[in-house]
Amino acid sequence: MTKEQRLQKRYSAEKRFKWYGIISICMALLFVALLVTKVLSEGTSAFVKSTIEIKLNFDQTALNLPEKPITEDLNAIDFYSFAIDQILKTYPTSNRDEEKELIKLFTTDFEFEVKDFFLANTNLLNQTVSFKITASSDLDQLHKGNYAKNISEDRRKISNYQLKIYDHFIQNNKITKVFNVYFFTNGDSRNPEIAGIGGAMLGSFFSILVCLIISFPIALLAAVYLEEFAPKNKFTDFIEININNLAAVPSIVFGLLGLGILLNVFELPRSTSLVGGITLALMTLPRIIIPCRASLKAVPPSIREAALAVGASKVQSVIHHVVPLAMPGTLSGTIIGLAQALGETAPLLLIGMVAFVVQVPANPLDPSASLPIQVYLWSESAERGFVEKTSATIMVLLGFLIIMNSIAVYARQKFEKKWI
């Protein structure tokens, strides 16, 4: 091999090595892009739902109301049969089975939709109005194009007869897509069209609130002690090693802690966001202490010395000067820690937050799910209506995480002092 050839070989090795790096970064980026496109392409359709427009004739006799109805009369109306009567008028049916198939195209909750609408607008008595009733999940999926129409009937969720009704509705412009309010306000449900993440969002909110209330003050004070007051001795070293190791313990172990201690020994209520919050707080505590210490360490000693020089005590110099100056760093560390807690699933599984909860929780002592748990629960379900809802929940979850992390980054950049 000549000298030139050797040199050429070395140069091409150099080039190859550089390309390995570029390819690696591209693969990481590609995966982020793939995941985001997958979630976006699948999830966006869950934010709208199909509705079927029907004519509601609030006829006094049809509603069985007396001449001058009072509130009790209104509450006593049999909305179920009234709504069914109105639904059956939308398409001519010849027998019981066909009626059933027609009714199945509407959400199972049609009765309550009509009831809520009428009780909110009682002045519509004896008038005919058009009203949009939520369609059933199957019709919704058909309308969004997620069901194939050209396969044999027994492999379809929608029968030929229902397809005929659907075509009829489409011709008359009866089916419209509207913003899916249920998705944000309702709790979980077995019926995809009325299932929502309202309960899960509140459950997550309560757990994160409990987590914040417990972990932030404790983490800040612990960091202050370790950075400012702790003497250099075995005990301090022990605490430090403990915190560092705790930050790397798998999250599921904290679930076992919550199950073994909080639920079994202290007998706190299962499946509640209170227990979830405490478990998450124990988990995030070391993850908040570490950035808090870093930001306290970044405050230059001259600040402390100046405070001491004008006669402040050690405690005063810390509370009045060091901690406020370190606040942007500690706050952004806390927010990032809470964002991690928000996405955490495994420990919550073990303390029973996977229960099927229809009610939207009103306080931290109610059983509830959380956003990541809802993703897990729905991803297990095979129904097509839940698949898009899973992706949409992921979108909401990622949205919250992006907001929290941006606030953290912004707070740090805007308020943190740069010491020279």
Next chain:
Amino acid sequence: MNLLILVFIFVFSFSCFFFGKSQIKKIAAVNNFKTKALPHFYGFYLSLWCALPAILIVFLWTVFEPFIVKYLIISGLEQSSLADIDHDRLNLVYQKIKALYFGTYSGAASEQIQLGAKQYGSFLSMAQNAKIVLVFTAVIGFTLVAYKKITNNTHAREGVESIFKVVLILCSVVAVLTTAGIIFSLLIESIKFFSQINFFDFLFGLDWSPQKAFVRDTSIVLTASEKQELSNAFGAVPLFAGTGFIALIAMSVAVPIGLFSAIYLAEYAGSNLRKFGKPVIEVLAGIPTVVYGFFAALTVGPFIKSIGDTLGLDVSSESALAAGLVMGVMIIPFVSSLSDDVINAVPQSLREGSYALGATKSETIKQVVLPAALPGIIGSILLAVSRAIGETMIVVMAAGLAANLTINPLDSTTTITTQIVMILVGDQEFTSAKTQAAFALGLTLFVVTLILNFIALSVVNKYREKYD
């Protein structure tokens, strides 16, 4: 009730602050002396002494009251019943008594339970009265003592600051208590587990089928052969192998990609690319694991299966490969960001020395920078391994449930964390060996990750000291 007491304490201590502050000014003016601290320290002094002991009492009382009441009821039951009943039965009766008292009991209650419920109610009201009396005495007593000290012109600032320091120490001890709580909760159940199952059968057994423990009545005494059979059902080797196998697949994705991107970002990339690339890779670490699990189960798994089917391979829809690949992507940032720091910490003079000898950039990296950074890189890889072993959601959603001892990546395998979740989600029976097995697995997981983290952290720290 607790809320009411706490509100009272807060209101009282709040007013104590202003009282103490104004009082010391008055006393100083009347007796004509100089106060030893600023007036508001006297306020803090008074209000802290008023509130803290009382809150501590409320807290401890609330924590320990259920245990004491339970103890009293159960010892009462033991005395009243002539035949000795075992501990589990007593516990059950106690739960029934509680349910009856809170009105959630369904069905007809026996006389014993009704009596117990009455007793339970009287204990509760007694405890509440005692608590209120105690809290009031504490609030008033401590406030009076503190007030006396104020009028004597005590060193209020020192007093307040020493309380503050005690609070600081207590807060930093919480982390130690958490570790203690983890060890305690894992050990208690694990010890029960190992009293039924031989420790070595667990660690070296090849068959994992915990459902066998579920059908058996716990009160029946087992014969030796039955015991052996039960012991054989908890061989954890398939789980260890599955965990290790999936972690291996994950590491074979994460280490090359993570390391090469770290090298590129640290050595080749311009400052703009660096500023953009590093956060984007770290985004991977911020995505919740349940999202990865969803992706692995619904996209990567079916994708691998369809490729396998076209190639004529038999692929399980819950293959180890899908879980491992996605987990590898999740771990990339753990490898890359720490390696990046470590590579940046290698002194510039080493590189310049190498360039001066005529080496190209890649030769410098391969033969000078990487060997110098090796301990730190190994530390970061160890941390990533401990992440991979402890990762739960991806494997729960994408890996299988059956404990196969296999090295075929297209087969389904299970992991330690999957089994913990599968055992503990849903109804649990805390006397069953199956439930306790989850805690024994948790203990294994905790110990292994602890060792890995400990080694990794000490390696990284030692490395930092070398070049600092």
